[in-house]
Amino acid sequence: MNYRETWLRQIRHLASEEILLFLDGELSSRRHRAAARHLEGCWPCRLRRDQIQNSISEALETRLASFDSPPAGWDEFPRRLHRVTTQEVCERPGPSLRRSTVIRFSAVAAAAAAFCVWLIRGPVEQLSAKEVLQRTEQSESTRAVGIASPVVYQKLRVRRQGASAEIEIWRDRENGRTHTRAKHPLTAEFAAVLTANSLDPEQPLSPARFEHWLNAIENDEQAVNMSRLDDGSETVVVRTLSAEPHREGKIFEAQFVVRTADWHPVAETLRVQHRDGVREYDVREVETTLAALESIDPAIFGTPIVPEPHPALASQPREIAPLASLPEVKPTGDALVLEDAELRAWFALHQAKACLGEPIEVLRSVEGRILVRGLAESAARRDEIATALSGLGLVDIELTTLQEMSASPAAASDSADAIRVVAAKLPVESLLPEWDKKRISQMADTAVSEADAALAEAWALRRLAERYTSPDAQFLPLDGMAIETMQREHWQALASRVSKLAAIVAPMREAAPTKSTEPQDSSEMRPFLAIRQTQELVHALFAGDPVPPQPAEATTRLLQRVSQLIDWLNQPPRLTEFRYQ
Amino acid sequence: MRSAIGAALPDELVLDRESSSTASCERMEQTVTEVFVMLRDPVYRYLSTMLHNPAEAEDLTQEAFLRLFTDVRRGRRVGNVRRWVFRVAHNLGIDLIRRRQADDRTAPVQYSVYDLSPSAEESLIEKENSSMRNAVLDRLSVQERLCFELRAEGLRYREIAEVLALRIPTVQTLLGRAVKKISGGCHEL
Numbered sequence A: 001m002n003y004r005e006t007w008l009r010q011i012r013h014l015a016s017e018e019i020l021l022f023l024d025g026e027l028s029s030r031r032h033r034a035a036a037r038h039l040e041g042c043w044p045c046r047l048r049r050d051q052i053q054n055s056i057s058e059a060l061e062t063r064l065a066s067f068d069s070p071p072a073g074w075d076e077f078p079r080r081l082h083r084v085t086t087q088e089v090c091e092r093p094g095p096s097l098r099r100s101t102v103i104r105f106s107a108v109a110a111a112a113a114a115f116c117v118w119l120i121r122g123p124v125e126q127l128s129a130k131e132v133l134q135r136t137e138q139s140e141s142t143r144a145v146g147i148a149s150p151v152v153y154q155k156l157r158v159r160r161q162g163a164s165a166e167i168e169i170w171r172d173r174e175n176g177r178t179h180t181r182a183k184h185p186l187t188a189e190f191a192a193v194l195t196a197n198s199l200d201p202e203q204p205l206s207p208a209r210f211e212h213w214l215n216a217i218e219n220d221e222q223a224v225n226m227s228r229l230d231d232g233s234e235t236v237v238v239r240t241l242s243a244e245p246h247r248e249g250k251i252f253e254a255q256f257v258v259r260t261a262d263w264h265p266v267a268e269t270l271r272v273q274h275r276d277g278v279r280e281y282d283v284r285e286v287e288t289t290l291a292a293l294e295s296i297d298p299a300i301f302g303t304p305i306v307p308e309p310h311p312a313l314a315s316q317p318r319e320i321a322p323l324a325s326l327p328e329v330k331p332t333g334d335a336l337v338l339e340d341a342e343l344r345a346w347f348a349l350h351q352a353k354a355c356l357g358e359p360i361e362v363l364r365s366v367e368g369r370i371l372v373r374g375l376a377e378s379a380a381r382r383d384e385i386a387t388a389l390s391g392l393g394l395v396d397i398e399l400t401t402l403q404e405m406s407a408s409p410a411a412a413s414d415s416a417d418a419i420r421v422v423a424a425k426l427p428v429e430s431l432l433p434e435w436d437k438k439r440i441s442q443m444a445d446t447a448v449s450e451a452d453a454a455l456a457e458a459w460a461l462r463r464l465a466e467r468y469t470s471p472d473a474q475f476l477p478l479d480g481m482a483i484e485t486m487q488r489e490h491w492q493a494l495a496s497r498v499s500k501l502a503a504i505v506a507p508m509r510e511a512a513p514t515k516s517t518e519p520q521d522s523s524e525m526r527p528f529l530a531i532r533q534t535q536e537l538v539h540a541l542f543a544g545d546p547v548p549p550q551p552a553e554a555t556t557r558l559l560q561r562v563s564q565l566i567d568w569l570n571q572p573p574r575l576t577e578f579r580y581q
Numbered sequence B: 001m002r003s004a005i006g007a008a009l010p011d012e013l014v015l016d017r018e019s020s021s022t023a024s025c026e027r028m029e030q031t032v033t034e035v036f037v038m039l040r041d042p043v044y045r046y047l048s049t050m051l052h053n054p055a056e057a058e059d060l061t062q063e064a065f066l067r068l069f070t071d072v073r074r075g076r077r078v079g080n081v082r083r084w085v086f087r088v089a090h091n092l093g094i095d096l097i098r099r100r101q102a103d104d105r106t107a108p109v110q111y112s113v114y115d116l117s118p119s120a121e122e123s124l125i126e127k128e129n130s131s132m133r134n135a136v137l138d139r140l141s142v143q144e145r146l147c148f149e150l151r152a153e154g155l156r157y158r159e160i161a162e163v164l165a166l167r168i169p170t171v172q173t174l175l176g177r178a179v180k181k182i183s184g185g186c187h188e189l
Helices: A002-010 A014-025 A030-043 A044-065 A078-093 A093-123 A129-142 A186-196 A207-216 A311-315 A335-352 A379-389 A402-406 A410-417 A427-430 A437-468 A475-511 A528-542 A553-569 B023-053 B054-073 B083-105 B120-133 B142-151 B157-164 B170-189
Strands: A152-160 A163-172 A177-182 A219-229 A234-242 A251-259 A264-274 A279-290 A359-364 A368-377 A397-399
Touching: A002 A359, A014 A030, A014 A044, A014 B157, A030 A044, A078 B023, A078 B054, A129 A207, A129 A219, A129 A234, A129 A251, A129 A264, A152 A186, A152 A475, A163 A186, A163 B054, A186 A279, A207 A251, A207 A264, A219 B157, A251 A427, A335 A359, A335 A368, A335 A379, A335 A397, A335 A475, A335 B083, A368 A379, A379 A397, A379 B083, A397 B054, A427 A475, A427 A528, A427 A553, A437 A475, A437 A528, A475 A528, A475 A553, A528 A553, B023 B054, B023 B083, B023 B142, B054 B083, B142 B157, B142 B170, B157 B170
Parallel strands: A368 A397
Antiparallel strands: A152 A163, A152 A279, A163 A177, A219 A234, A234 A251, A251 A264, A264 A279, A359 A368
């Protein structure tokens, strides 16, 4: 064996994972120094380090090249942010003041718009909503002049509370044909809303149909304001608030935005009453072009050209189906979505480890939302839990801290419950006479802590079992995975706690009688009860709470319980066994 | 597509309660816009990976920053802004995926007005582009890919663990596996 071979045997090469941790600066300083020293002297490991670095670099380059730019760019964000700012300011006083605030805000906005108009364009005529829409309609009708058989192409983006979809529309004006392409169920929902309000799903930004809707409702407030698009183009915004009682499926507030440079409609916002609250649809033109029919792919329209319909028929509005008779987009979705929202709230709490006995509850409100309410031990903990829950749809958070609670008189009286009487001499001391007090004390602290933690995990499993093991429970596939994950993690944590407890109590085996005088009821003992009894026995033996009459007998029972639990937890998780009888 | 270089994220976002409501709101609006400019591309890339839909990724990216503004406006103190935004973006992404699943389950079979299925040609082109671009990265599992994306955006293991609600050793394992697969893929290429 030569010197090189001996040397190679003496060193331990770094594992790939260790090299990655080294490169990422995630090793402890001691291990980092050791790895650096090793790399200095080890060519194979240095080579692997370089290979890993190169692979990462190549993957990163591929990755960056694979991303498309955001389709609409980021110009829209300031507008959305500003709108949120305005809504926040307007809505803060509460729902009862909302309408008057909106009217006040509108008056201010109208005054500001009038001032802007005067400032930018000098004195201009003050247009009514009807005049704006008619001028837009007129401009749209002359838009295709000079083009033989014009086809208007429009790409629109529809947004509703976090969901977004695109619609592409080709309109053959001469032959009255329209082809619509949409890939998202939101577009069907949006189409149903338009249809139910006498608007045209094939022309969502039609000024004529908007005017038709405007004439059909009883207006409470109407305003024409000046505004600007993100690219600086000047727009005029027709805003209408319906005075009619809010009915399901009906628009009660709408904004129609027209670019004044060419009097072209570019956006629309509709607020619609839905059975689970208000839904706001924001539709915006992303792209539009005008081309001759012959330059369009014939496959777009697909069907042969039919004769132009009779003018009387063409101008007559289509028969509008009431919303109730339209195909239901989500026949069972709402209940399922609420169920899903509740589960996501639980899962988020699970991830924040807030499901192990912290006083936090998840409730369903009458408005069809989920409320997470409770008490956190500190502001940092409250923020941690709130962060875990952030971004979950339909979930409201109401968390307070102990510090905030301590201001209330009720909290002071509750604190007395925290005082616990502990025996002067722990029962376990008599079982381990050769152990010194310090060692016993450490053992007792760990045992009580592990037993409490095990019971908390068991409670979490019981709550899961009660909530999600019913035979008629229905979940979405991802929800099933979330339940499985929560079950698995609680199960593993419980197994870990119990095995630690087994190691702690192992030295007591010699002190325990080989046969317990207590009846053997292991076959009848459900896991949850076994864990609860284990925790009680640990408290009795290690904290004297309460002092057991016969510590040796209690020790035997504790050892039996722990042994049963270990056998039982080594099997695959069975959540149903955690349910109440 | 790269975020602003050299700009520093604020350590913490909290509403200035001493100023007037309008002034503090305006300042916060400006700060959130600055944070948006710094983090929008990383968050967009992360959501694009998650959702495979640029329009939805763009929309949710903006939504995450709007939530940041709303939360701070309502008095929340947001520390580690980057982690917070990624975490919220992740939750929004999960939320959307779940909604998609719900929609898939409950959507009617046929729509009278809209053609909901992409054309065969579009599907083919998309599939081809995707396979060309991500031959190596497509070998990663979803969790490995998400860990890799977050690491590529500069998040530390602890932050990744917090965003994805995983334990740090799990993040180490996932990234280790991801790099192994990537190394194999690159050598084969």
